[in-house]
Amino acid sequence: MPRELLKGNEAIAEAAIRVGLEAYFGYPITPQTEILEHLSRRLPELGRAFVQAESEVAAINMVYGAACTGARVMSSSSSPGVSLMMEGISYIAGTEIPVVLVNIMRGGPGLGNIAPAQGDYFQAVYGGGHGDYKPIVLAPSTVQEAIDMTVMSFDLAEKYRTICMIIADGSIGQLMEPAELPEMRPIQRQNWDWAVNGTGGRQRRILSSIYIEPKDEEIANLRMLKRWQEIQKNEIRFKEYYTDNADFVVVGFGSAGRIALSAVRAARHQGIKVGLFRPITVSPFPFAQLEELSKRVQGLLVVEMNMGQMLQDVQLAVKGNTPVEFYGRPGGVVPFPDEILHEIQRVATSKLSLDADPRMSWLDRATAK
Amino acid sequence: MQKEIIIAGFGGQGVLFAGQVLAYAALDNGKEVTWIPSYGPEMRGGTANCTVVIADEEIGSPLVQNPPLAIALNLPSYDKYEPLMRPGGVLIVNSSMIDRTPKRGDITEILIPANEIAEEIGDKKLTNMVVVGALIASLPELTIADMEQALKNHLPVRHHHLLPKNYQALQRGYDLAREQLAVPQQ
Numbered sequence: 209m210p211r212e213l214l215k216g217n218e219a220i221a222e223a224a225i226r227v228g229l230e231a232y233f234g235y236p237i238t239p240q241t242e243i244l245e246h247l248s249r250r251l252p253e254l255g256r257a258f259v260q261a262e263s264e265v266a267a268i269n270m271v272y273g274a275a276c277t278g279a280r281v282m283s284s285s286s287s288p289g290v291s292l293m294m295e296g297i298s299y300i301a302g303t304e305i306p307v308v309l310v311n312i313m314r315g316g317p318g319l320g321n322i323a324p325a326q327g328d329y330f331q332a333v334y335g336g337g338h339g340d341y342k343p344i345v346l347a348p349s350t351v352q353e354a355i356d357m358t359v360m361s362f363d364l365a366e367k368y369r370t371i372c373m374i375i376a377d378g379s380i381g382q383l384m385e386p387a388e389l390p391e392m393r394p395i396q397r398q399n400w401d402w403a404v405n406g407t408g409g410r411q412r413r414i415l416s417s418i419y420i421e422p423k424d425e426e427i428a429n430l431r432m433l434k435r436w437q438e439i440q441k442n443e444i445r446f447k448e449y450y451t452d453n454a455d456f457v458v459v460g461f462g463s464a465g466r467i468a469l470s471a472v473r474a475a476r477h478q479g480i481k482v483g484l485f486r487p488i489t490v491s492p493f494p495f496a497q498l499e500e501l502s503k504r505v506q507g508l509l510v511v512e513m514n515m516g517q518m519l520q521d522v523q524l525a526v527k528g529n530t531p532v533e534f535y536g537r538p539g540g541v542v543p544f545p546d547e548i549l550h551e552i553q554r555v556a557t558s559k560l561s562l563d564a565d566p567r568m569s570w571l572d573r574a575t576a577k
Numbered sequence: 578m579q580k581e582i583i584i585a586g587f588g589g590q591g592v593l594f595a596g597q598v599l600a601y602a603a604l605d606n607g608k609e610v611t612w613i614p615s616y617g618p619e620m621r622g623g624t625a626n627c628t629v630v631i632a633d634e635e636i637g638s639p640l641v642q643n644p645p646l647a648i649a650l651n652l653p654s655y656d657k658y659e660p661l662m663r664p665g666g667v668l669i670v671n672s673s674m675i676d677r678t679p680k681r682g683d684i685t686e687i688l689i690p691a692n693e694i695a696e697e698i699g700d701k702k703l704t705n706m707v708v709v710g711a712l713i714a715s716l717p718e719l720t721i722a723d724m725e726q727a728l729k730n731h732l733p734v735r736h737h738h739l740l741p742k743n744y745q746a747l748q749r750g751y752d753l754a755r756e757q758l759a760v761p762q763q
Contacts, residue, residue: 384612470637
């Protein structure tokens, strides 16, 4: 396919269609409404299902029901809308069915604002809903990655009978970049051995998240963890820039990661040996890869558009091997490369401590006047 | 090579489309490019701006704090971006809507009466193409021919009867900017 100038939100929607999205259920919310808008036009014209539900609560339960048939279904929303979906998301996780969800994150908590943010990392990566489960969470930083991850998310969700969520901040949703869409594939609904799609004489199947007998629920929980073990083994993805001979490495996902790339390049021009590590799967998180990296650098700088959430996973990964520093812009503020460059310079020239709490040190710097 | 451009004005002045035409031209010329709008609760009559980054390699930040190139289509945009310009940068000023004199001595300001030129050509909606033409005089990575091709390639066919006037607008802006830059005509 040729490279086209595509907007992040529309690219996600069109990519989903081309890999066989059969039904979408959602409710409009900025800054992801273009996903819903695009699908509201395209799905009916292809004879597929588009439903604008009365609320996000309704939408996620429609997704739940439709996914039980084995069809490729999805929903998308932005932060407050995703919070509303959490009960349904937990039920989907407990029923072990594949569902693709997209969160185009905005500033919060609460109603917050509609500006780009990464404050939903914990909610996404640690499941968000009640009970013991882990979804796969992908964090694109370009329109092309948003397309590729949409394609991948359906395969991953089906392979592991799990929720696969794409988290991108509002700026990726609104950004236009040259990107290549996948070719249109015919819908090929697989004959899953778990789907409820009409018995046709075979044994009846029941899909549910109810395990009245605790021992049965325990078995289901352990089955899900076994599957998670496989996901951790097979599905970790990340991208490294200039890390080969780096003394320091910036760690950032999504927009924060790509903005940090500009800062890393500028720092390299000034002779600072700095690299960038950008997790693409934030769940499963590239713990082992970061641990390896932490053994050969003098410090890590985590940059996020929140108050230090992925930071905790980075700290877990590095096991105290190297100091970890933090720089964040929460609330919908997008950092400029110059700010991150300044932080790289600070990290490269100060005496770093293994004992300091990077969030609190950052907070002191951010609020000092 | 990396060039960052901010285009700013009132909603309705064609700010976002002007940026998209630049982005399409960059795409057609095999460059990496990003286009990102300011999006907010305000729409018609409010301020609008977009940032276009054109580069040879993978683009990091799609936003820029101190642009080397910018277009200010109205006074609020001029007041906002003139102080933010990178020293040595070029600011295209729509002098039809901005009557104050430049404050910066370390940037080049090109004054283009874009509304009047657009009206002379026959359509006020061409204002954006006039200033984009003026910008091209300071953006050697793209030519007026590239812009014309981008319009032709990406405008829906039903709008193609408007192409000649768009081409005129681009050329008029470009010529006026070249005069002001005192670069000999080719």
